[in-house]
Structure formats: structure tokens, C-alpha cells
Amino acid sequence: MMAGGGVRFLVLILTVAICGAASVFQPISDAHRSxxxxxxxxxxxxxxxxxxxxxxxxxxxxxxxxxxxxxxxxTCENVVKVLGSSSSTLKDAFYALNVNGILKCKIGEAGPKDxxxxxxxxxxxxxxxxxxxxxxxxxxxxKEQFPGTDxxxxxxxxxxxxxxxxxxxxxxxxxxxxxxxxxxxxxxxAYETLAGVISLAPSELxxxxxxxxxxxxxxxxxxxxxxxxxxxxxxxxxxxxxQGPISTTxxxxxxxxxxxxxxxxxxxxxxxxxxxxxxxxLGVGIPGDxxxxxxxxxxxxxxxxxxxxxxxxxxxxxxVISLTKKEPLxxxxxxxxxxxxxxxxxKLTQALSSKSVDSSVINNQELKFDADSATYFLDSFPKxxxxxxxxxxxxxxxxxxxxxxxxxxxxxxxxxxxxxGVISIENAEIAVLDSDIGxxxxxxxxxxxxDGAVSLSANHLQKLRLSFQLTTxxxxxxxxxxxxxxxxxxxxxxxxxxxxxxxxxxxxxxxxLGLVEKLYYLxxxxxxxxxxxxxxxxxxxLSNIGHIELDLPERPEKAPxxxxxxxxxxxxxxxxxxxxxxxxxxxxxxxxxxxxxxLGVIVLPFIGFLIGLTRLGVNIKSFPSSxxxxxxxxLFHGGIGAVLLLYVLFWLKLDLFTTLKALSLLGVFxxxxxxxxxxxxxxxxxxxxxx
Amino acid sequence: MARSSTSKDAQDLxxxxxxxxxSTPTNLKIIDLYVCFAVFTALIQVAYMAxxxxxxxxxxxxxxxxxxxxxxxxxxxxxxxxxxxxxxKDLAPERAFADFVLCNLVLHLVIINFLG
Numbered sequence: 001m002m003a004g005g006g007v008r009f010l011v012l013i014l015t016v017a018i019c020g021a022a023s024v025f026q027p028i029s030d031a032h033r034s035x036x037x038x039x040x041x042x043x044x045x046x047x048x049x050x051x052x053x054x055x056x057x058x059x060x061x062x063x064x065x066x067x068x069x070x071x072x073x074x075t076c077e078n079v080v081k082v083l084g085s086s087s088s089t090l091k092d093a094f095y096a097l098n099v100n101g102i103l104k105c106k107i108g109e110a111g112p113k114d115x116x117x118x119x120x121x122x123x124x125x126x127x128x129x130x131x132x133x134x135x136x137x138x139x140x141x142x143k144e145q146f147p148g149t150d151x152x153x154x155x156x157x158x159x160x161x162x163x164x165x166x167x168x169x170x171x172x173x174x175x176x177x178x179x180x181x182x183x184x185x186x187x188x189x190a191y192e193t194l195a196g197v198i199s200l201a202p203s204e205l206x207x208x209x210x211x212x213x214x215x216x217x218x219x220x221x222x223x224x225x226x227x228x229x230x231x232x233x234x235x236x237x238x239x240x241x242x243q244g245p246i247s248t249t250x251x252x253x254x255x256x257x258x259x260x261x262x263x264x265x266x267x268x269x270x271x272x273x274x275x276x277x278x279x280x281x282l283g284v285g286i287p288g289d290x291x292x293x294x295x296x297x298x299x300x301x302x303x304x305x306x307x308x309x310x311x312x313x314x315x316x317x318x319x320v321i322s323l324t325k326k327e328p329l330x331x332x333x334x335x336x337x338x339x340x341x342x343x344x345x346x347k348l349t350q351a352l353s354s355k356s357v358d359s360s361v362i363n364n365q366e367l368k369f370d371a372d373s374a375t376y377f378l379d380s381f382p383k384x385x386x387x388x389x390x391x392x393x394x395x396x397x398x399x400x401x402x403x404x405x406x407x408x409x410x411x412x413x414x415x416x417x418x419x420x421g422v423i424s425i426e427n428a429e430i431a432v433l434d435s436d437i438g439x440x441x442x443x444x445x446x447x448x449x450x451d452g453a454v455s456l457s458a459n460h461l462q463k464l465r466l467s468f469q470l471t472t473x474x475x476x477x478x479x480x481x482x483x484x485x486x487x488x489x490x491x492x493x494x495x496x497x498x499x500x501x502x503x504x505x506x507x508x509x510x511x512x513l514g515l516v517e518k519l520y521y522l523x524x525x526x527x528x529x530x531x532x533x534x535x536x537x538x539x540x541x542l543s544n545i546g547h548i549e550l551d552l553p554e555r556p557e558k559a560p561x562x563x564x565x566x567x568x569x570x571x572x573x574x575x576x577x578x579x580x581x582x583x584x585x586x587x588x589x590x591x592x593x594x595x596x597x598x599l600g601v602i603v604l605p606f607i608g609f610l611i612g613l614t615r616l617g618v619n620i621k622s623f624p625s626s627x628x629x630x631x632x633x634x635l636f637h638g639g640i641g642a643v644l645l646l647y648v649l650f651w652l653k654l655d656l657f658t659t660l661k662a663l664s665l666l667g668v669f670x671x672x673x674x675x676x677x678x679x680x681x682x683x684x685x686x687x688x689x690x691x
Numbered sequence: 692m693a694r695s696s697t698s699k700d701a702q703d704l705x706x707x708x709x710x711x712x713x714s715t716p717t718n719l720k721i722i723d724l725y726v727c728f729a730v731f732t733a734l735i736q737v738a739y740m741a742x743x744x745x746x747x748x749x750x751x752x753x754x755x756x757x758x759x760x761x762x763x764x765x766x767x768x769x770x771x772x773x774x775x776x777x778x779x780k781d782l783a784p785e786r787a788f789a790d791f792v793l794c795n796l797v798l799h800l801v802i803i804n805f806l807g
Contacts, residue, residue, distance in 0.1 A: 590743035598739045602732060609728035616720050643796055647803045656804060663800065674792070678785035685785075 022391050022414035023229045025282040026315045027338040028300060033063050035286045039293050046074045050082065050095035055294035057102045062301045062337070067103070076105035083107055083115055090122045090134035097141040112146040120151075123159060128176045132163050133189045136196040143200065156201035160209060163193055171220030172237075184234050184252060185243040187220055191255030195262040210263060217256065217267070224273060230410070231283050232276030246284065249277060250295035253302045260307040269308045271408040278303050278311035278336050300336045309408040312341050314394055316415055317375075323387060323421035323473055324538060328379035331367060333396060333409075342407060343399040345369075346376040349412070354389040361385055362392075386472050387421040387536040421473045423480075423537045425449075428468035430528075430545065432458045435513060446545060448530065454546030460512045460553055466499065466530070467507040477504040480537060486529040487548070489522050493562045499530075512550065520562040521555035622684075629680045636677040639670040722769045726762045733758035749807050757802040764794050 040056035047053035053075050060067060082088045082096040084107075093115060100107065119142070122135030136159070139151050153159065166174045172182035173190040194213065198205060226232045234252050235245040243251070260267040281300050287293045303311055315332050333341045351362035361384060367376035396409040431443035441462065444454050448468070458464060466485060470478040483499035485508050495518065499508040512519075527547045533540035568574075624630050643666050650659040736754045745751050771779045771787035779787075 587746040588744070589746065594743065598735070602735055605728045605731040605735070608731070609724055612724045612728075613721065616717055616724070618717070618721060640792065640796075644799070647799055650800075651803050651806055659800075667796075674789055678789055682783050682785045 022416045023283075024316055024319060024415055025279050025313055027282065027313050027332075027334050027336055028063070028297070029338060032286055032297075033065055036060060036063050036065060036293065036297075039288070039290050041068065041071070045071060046078075047071075050078065050092055050099055052290065053078070054095045054098040054102075055290060057099060059294045059297045061102055062297050072103050075099060076103055079103070079105050080107060086114060086118065088118075090119070090131060090138065093118060094134040094138045094141075097138055097145065101141055101145055112142055112149045116142055116149060116151055120154070124154065126162075129163070129166055129173060129186055129190060129193070130175065132159070133193045136193045136200070139200055140196040151200060152202065153197065153200045156197055156203075157205055157209075160194060160197050160201075160205060163190060163197070164209070164213070166190065167216060169219070171216050171218075171223060181238070183241065183243070183248075184220070184223065184236055185241075185248045187216075188248070188251030188253070188255035191217075191252075191259045195255070195258035198259075198262040207265075210265070213259070214267065217259075217269070220252065221270065221273060226276060227280075229279075229283070230276055231280035232273050233280045244292075246281075246287070246292045247295045249280060250299035253277060253299045256308070257302040257306045263307075267308045271309055272411070274303070274309050274408055275311045275410050278313065282313065282336060304335050304337045304339065305405070309406045311336060312344075312396065312407055312409045314346070314396060314409070314413045314415075319415060319417050321381070321417060321419045322538065323381075323385070323419060328377040329417070331376040331378075331394065332374065333376065334374075340374060342403055344407075345397045345399070347395045347397065348378060348392055349395050350391075350393040351385075351417075352391045352393070353386075354391070361390070384474060385419065386474055386476055387419050387423070387478070389536070390417045390419060391415070392417045418535060420536045420538050422539050423478050423534075424471050424473075425532070425541075426469045426471070429466075430454060430456070431465045432456055432548075433463045433465055433509075435461055435463050435511060448532075448541055448543045448545075451544045452546045454528070455549075456546070457549040457551070458512060459551040460516050462512060464510040464512070464548065465507065467505060469504050470501070470506060470532070471504060477501075478534075478537075480506075480532050480534040482531060482533040484531040486531070487519075488527045488529065489519075489562075490524050490526075491522065491562065493520065493522060495519065499532075512552070516552055517559060519550070519552060521552050521559055522562060523550055523552045525549055622681075624680060624684070629677070632673055632676040632680065635673040636670070639666060639673055642666055643670065716774070719769055719773060722765050722772070726765045726769075729758045729762035729765065733762075747807065749805055753802050753805040753807075757799065760798045760802075761795055764791055764798070767791070 036059055040059055042048075042056075047056060057067065057075070079096045079099050082092050083100070088096070097115070099105075116139065119135045119138045122131060123139070126132045126135055136153075139153070142149060143151050166177060167187075167190065168174060168182045170182070171187060172184050173186040174180065174182050175186050191213075198210075220234075223234070223237075224232050225235055233245045234249045236243060236248055241248075256267070256269065278300070281296050281303075284292070284296050287296055312333055313336055315334070317330055317332065321327075321329055331346055333344065333346060335341060346367045348362055348365045348367060350360040352360055362382060365378060367378050369376050392415045394413045394415065395411070396413075398407055398409070425448050428446040428448050429443060430446055432441045433439065434441055441458075442456060444456070446452055446454065446468075456464075470480060472478045479501045483501065483506060485497045485499055487495045487497075497508055497510065499506050525547050526549075528545040529542065530545055531542045533542075624633055643663065646654075646659060646662055646666065650656075654662075733755050736751065736758070740751050768787055768791040770776060771782055771790075772784045773779075
């Protein structure tokens with residue numbers, strides 16, 4: 001089996017443009033490492049199962065975090081126990097070997113041989129995919145950890161074929177031959193297992209088998225799904241599958257990586273999809289679930305170092321360019337786990353402004369490389385680079401020189417960039433105009449950077465005009481996102497108006513004649529406040545211009561009153577009034593003593609009945625004496641008593657249906673017994689009559 | 692004189708009824724006593740309701756109808772068991788008693804369900 005050695009010369013410029021929304025993906029960083037310590041180190045000092053231990057230790061190993069020694073020793077004890085016992089399941093042995101590979105526990109001399117024989121028996125008897133997986137991968141792990149142990153797989157081709165028999169035409173795999181449900185997750189497991197079989201086989205397998213597998217991989221990639229931002233992932237077909245997209249995609253990547261590693265003729269996978277898979281995992285962020293975290297990091301580790309193509313990620317530490325600070329725009333290119341990328345060059349092909357989407361401000365600018373911080377930067381922007389929102393399109397060009405691995409990047413990475421700067425505000429003035437003539441009564445110039453003490457006065461026949469000019473650093477017109485003019489009365493009633501921009505000029509004209517009703521006919525002193533703000537504006541402002549004395553006519557009777565303003569501005573967020581619920585008035589019940597008295601009185605007729613019975617001379621002389629009849633008679637009376645007791649229970653707690661069920665049983669019993677008793681009684685009385 | 696004669700007649704009537712009643716068989720007397728007991732219980736319940744109001748009306752109805760129902764069934768039993776009654780000559784008294792028990796059990800099931 002030849003490893004894919006040798007030097008590959010590859011320059012990858014993909015001409016296929018990936019249409020997608022612009023977004024930034026960051027490689028794995030220290031935030032992940034600190035989160036991993038929270039997620040994976042158990043509180044009570046030991047892992048619940050070997051599977052959990054393996055996932056935690058593998059993740060910590062990939063992220064480069066040191067293991068705790070007491071945790072390692074406790075886990076090692078468990079590993080030694082499992083590998084030493086002959087009754088461990090294949091799954092436990094598999095995970096124990098995995099953990100051993102990371103922790104390198106001391107297994108006794110006889111350990112490997114027992115395990116090997118157990119796993120070999122497992123391979124021979126395996127019928128389910130999972131059994132094949134655990135036993136074959138277990139043997140691969142034994143071969144790696146205990147070199148020199150004799151592992152023979154027997155008939156490798158037969159094993160290969162029996163695993164292959166579980167595959168389906170759409171690229172998915174079944175878990176067993178009985179169950180027709182197929183799963184993409186199982187396909188990943190199958191490829192790992194088959195890779196293990198190929199690597200353990202004593203001689204080369206039939207190349208046609210491997211060819212069919214490659215066709216299966218192509219079919220599997222047909223079922224890949226994507227999101228709008230260019231990420232690709234695998235998911236299960238059925239809605240109630242036990243594996244979600246993260247674990248399914250991770251399983252497939254693991255399978256393909258091990259298959260490509262074991263296989264000599266090379267595996268060609270579509271590059272854009274590999275980058276898309278990398279972006280999918282990076283887009284997950286920091287998962288809170290241990291299994292998702294492990295799957296994310298394990299899949300990224302497989303993508304970092306594999307035989308088909310290693311994706312490179314372009315990321316930006318900051319996506320804001322400040323035109324005043326004149327700092328360069330920094331770009332980083334690294335592998336998914338944050339390791340260094342090979343020598344390459346980054347070019348900014350286009351900078352598309354949100355205002356004019358077709359023409360680009362910057363064209364084909366190559367970024368300079370700073371070796372100390374391993375970043376690419378762009379420090380000079382053209383003269384016509386204005387404030388606003390842009391979409392920067394980057395392209396990566398890999399160097400011609402030799403690489404051991406095949407690197408792949410996105411064709412074009414689109415990044416949203418915001419350029420900010422200082423907007424100059426000029427010619428700000430506020431004036432009171434006479435409405436019909438339009439002549440200016442009083443006009444004041446404003447300096448919006450300071451709080452002014454402008455004092456104006458107007459009556460309802462006049463207009464108020466505010467105007468100013470906004471220009472960007474290079475002299476273009478600027479339309480701010482927010483331009484609010486607020487008038488606040490002494491009684492805290494506020495009115496807000498929008499200042500409209502046209503070209504460079506922004507103007508607001510308030511005609512008090514039309515606004516009298518809206519102002520609730522409130523005359524008096526109004527404070528004036530102006531707010532101008534925008535994301536691209538570094539000097540957004542809120543300025544108290546001054547105040548204006550308004551003289552408005554008297555309020556007519558039908559005019560609406562101003563809403564009540566609370567003194568505390570945040571009181572609307574405080575607790576609301578207590579709601580008093582009106583409940584149904586409970587019925588008047590009689591006094592308890594009265595009810596108890598009547599309970600006593602009710603019993604009186606019953607006592608009277610019993611007394612009357614004794615006075616009549618009631619006896620039970622005709623109770624049958626012979627045992628058979630006596631028993632039936634007793635059962636009869638007992639049955640009636642049981643039914644009455646059932647009724648009491650029904651009243652106290654049972655429901656109708658249980659009662660009816662019990663009653664039907666008791667009733668049938670009572671019927672038989674009663675019939676017997678009464679017929680015996682009738683026979684006895686007939687005998688007496690005839691005698 | 693007329694008044695004393697009417698009162699004497701009433702007394703005579705009462706005495707004759709009493710003596711006639713004393714000759715009825717014991718089992719019929721037991722049934723009569725049972726009927727009186729049931730009716731008295733119903734009357735006490737009605738008096739209680741008149742006093743405190745009919746709030747759980749279903750419970751009141753259930754109690755009163757239980758008493759009245761069992762009284763009615765006892766009267767039916769008396770009719771069927773009475774040897775002087777020619778209509779039910781062929782019916783065995785045990786059969787009548789079995790009917791009485793069965794009907795009472797069904798009545799009380801319904802009553803307990805309605806009691807709430």
C-alpha cells in the first residue's frame with residue numbers, strides 16, 4: 001500500500017463562482033479551547049463511559065490542551081479492566097483501545113493477544129454494520145498501538161463484500177440486512193470500516209471493488225445539502241433520525257478521510273464541497289453539547305490533514321475600516337484549526353459598494369504579507385474610497401511551489417466591510433419664517449458640536465426651518481440613517497420629526513398652523529434637540545440646540561388632551577398595577593355544627609328501624625344449617641355487602657368505568673350465589689308446605 | 692253528642708285498623724317498617740334542605756330519590772310477597788326478593804353516581 005507520497009504541483013484557481021451571501025468564518029481559536037475545558041472535564045473526576053472519555057480526550061488532544069493526570073489514571077484503570085476482561089463487548093473494547101491510543105496506558109503482556117482473538121472472532125461472526133465497525137477498527141487500533149502483534153484478517157475480500165452488501169444504490173448504507181432503513185451516518189461508518197479492511201488485508205484487494213466504492217462516494221455527494229451562505233452538510237433522509245446534521249456530516253468526513261488514507265489510487269472529491277463542509281463546521285460556533293463539540297473538532301481535524309484536499313479559510317479580525325485612523329485592513333488565511341497556511345497570495349479583486357453594485361471601487365489589488373503576524377494587509381485605499389457599506393471580494397492564489405498536501409480554497413470569499421469616517425456638518429441654521437410671505441423673521445446659525453443656547457419665539461402662523469449640509473470626507477453627499485428633530489414641552493410632552501435629505505442638503509420645515517392640533521394646543525417653552533446618526537459616521541451627535549417659545553391658540557373643547565407623562569421616564573418598564581381577579585362567589589354553606597346535627601338526626605330513623613325489628617321479634621332461625629347452603633347464604637350476604645362497599649369506594653375515589661368493571665364481576669358472582677341460596681330457600685319452604 | 696260520637700267512631704276505627712294490622716304476617720311488618728324508615732329519612736333530608744338551601748342540588752335529589760326509590764321497591768316487594776294477593780300467587784317470594792335486591796343495587800349505583 002503506497003501512501004500518497006510524492007510532490008504535487010497544483011495551482012488551484014477555481015473559476016466557478018460560488019453565489020452566496022457574504023459572511024465571515026473564523027477558524028478555531030482560543031475561545032474554543034477555553035470552552036472545551038468547561039464542556040469536557042467532568043466535575044466528579046471520572047467519565048461516565050469509555051465513549052464519553054474517548055470523545056473528551058480526543059477533542060482535548062486535537063485542541064492541544066493538557067490532560068489532567070488524575071483523570072488519566074482513573075480512565076486508564078477502566079481501560080485496563082475492559083481490555084483485560086474476556087467478556088467485554090466489542091463496543092467497549094473499541095472505545096477502550098481508542099482511549100488507550102491517546103493516554104497510552106500500561107496494558108499487560110497478555111492484553112493485546114486476548115483482545116486480538118476477541119476482535120477476530122467478532123469480525124468472523126459479525127452480521128451488523130456496527131459489529132463490523134467495532135471489530136475491524138479495533139484491530140486497526142491494535143496494529144497501531146502494539147506493533148508486531150500478529151493480526152490476520154482471514155478472508156479480507158469476503159469481509160469486504162459482506163460489508164459492501166449492506167450498501168444501497170443512493171450511496172447510503174444500511175445497519176443490518178434485516179432493516180431496510182438506510183442512513184448517511186452508517187455510510188460514514190462503513191467507509192471507515194472498509195478502509196480498515198483495506199489496510200489490514202494481507203494482499204491487495206480487487207481494484208474493481210474499490211472502484212465501485214468510489215462511485216458510491218460520488219452518489220453520496222449527490223445527496224449533500226447546502227445553506228445559502230455556501231456551507232454544505234449531510235443530513236439524514238428521515239425526519240426522526242437519531243443523528244443530526246453535525247454528527248452525520250462528521251461521520252461521513254471521518255469515513256472519507258480514512259478511506260482516502262488507506263487507498264493508493266487517490267480520491268477526488270469536489271473541492272468547493274470540501275470548503276463548504278469546512279465552513280459548515282466553523283459556522284457552528286462553540287457547541288454546548290459534548291457530542292456536537294467532539295464531532296465538530298474531529299471533523300475539522302480530519303479536514304486539516306487528509307489525502308484529498310485541505311481547505312484554507314480566509315478570515316478577518318476586524319471588518320471595519322476607519323478612514324480617519326488610517327489603519328490597514330488585515331486578512332488572515334489559515335487552516336480550519338488555525339495552523340499556518342502555505343505560501344500564497346491574497347488579492348482583493350473587487351470592492352462593491354452597496355450604493356452602486358456593478359462598479360467596483362478597488363480592482364485587483366494585491367495584499368502585502370507581514371511574516372511576523374502571518375497576516376495580509378491592505379494599507380492604501382484609493383482616493384475615491386468613501387464611507388459606507390461594501391462587499392469585498394477576495395481571491396486566494398496558491399504558490400506554484402511544491403506542497404505535500406493538496407490545498408483548496410473558496411473561489412471567491414465575499415466579506416461585508418463597513419467604512420467609517422468623520423462626516424462634516426456645515427451651514428447648520430435654524431430660522432423662523434412668516435408663513436404666507438416666506439420672509440425670515442429670525443435666523444440663527446448653529447454649531448452642532450456644542451450645545452447651544454439658541455432662543456427663538458414663534459406663533460401658530462409661522463414656520464420653523466432647520467437646515468444643514470452633510471458631506472463625506474471626500475466631499476460626496478451623505479444621507480444619514482437617522483436624523484431626528486425633537487421638540488419637548490415643559491410638561492414633558494415630546495414630538496419627533498424626521499429631517500429629510502436631498503442631495504447634500506438636509507432640511508426640515510415645521511408649519512405650526514397645521515401642527516397646532518398635534519401639539520395639543522400647548523403653548524410655552526419647547527426644548528429643541530437634534531440627533532444625527534449612522535453606522536458609517538464616527539461623529540454621530542445628539543445636540544441640544546436651545547429652546548423655542550411657541551404661542552398657540554386656546555384649546556377648543558373637543559380637542560384631544562395630551563397624554564399623561566409620567567415623571568419617571570422608565571416607569572413604563574416598572575411593575576404594572578395589581579390585577580384583582582373576580583372569582584365566583586362561593587356558595588354559602590351551612591355551619592359545620594348544623595350539618596353534624598343533621599347527620600345525627602338522619603341516623604335516628606335507622607335506629608328506629610332496628611328497634612322496631614327487635615320489637616317485631618326478627619330472628620335468623622331459618623338461616624340454613626347445612627354447610628353447603630350456609631356457605632352460599634354467607635356468600636350471598638357477603639356479595640351484597642361487597643357491592644355496597646364498592647359503591648362507597650366509587651363515591652370516595654373511583655370513577656364510573658372502574659366501578660362498572662368491578663360491578664360486572666361482582667354482579668355475575670352474586671347472581672350465581674344468590675340463585676343458589678334463594679332456590680335452596682324456596683326448596684326448603686316448599687318442603688315445609690308440602691310436609 | 693255528635694262530637695263525642697265522631698271521636699268514638701274515630702277511636703273505634705283506629706282500634707279496628709290496629710287489630711287488623713296486628714294479624715299481618717311478620718315479614719310484611721318488616722317491609723312496612725322499612726318503608727317508614729325510608730320515608731322518614733327522606734323527610735328529614737327535605738327539612739334540612741329547606742333550612743340551609745339547596746346548594747348541591749344534585750346531592751339533595753340523589754339522597755331523596757334514594758329513599759323514595761327504595762321505599763317504592765319495598766312496596767312492590769310487599770305486593771308480590773303478600774299471600775293474600777291473588778295476582779302474584781305463582782310468583783315465589785324468593786324471586787320477588789331477588790328482584791328487590793337487584794333493583795336496589797341498580798338504583799344505588801345511579802344514586803351514588805349522581806351524588807357527586
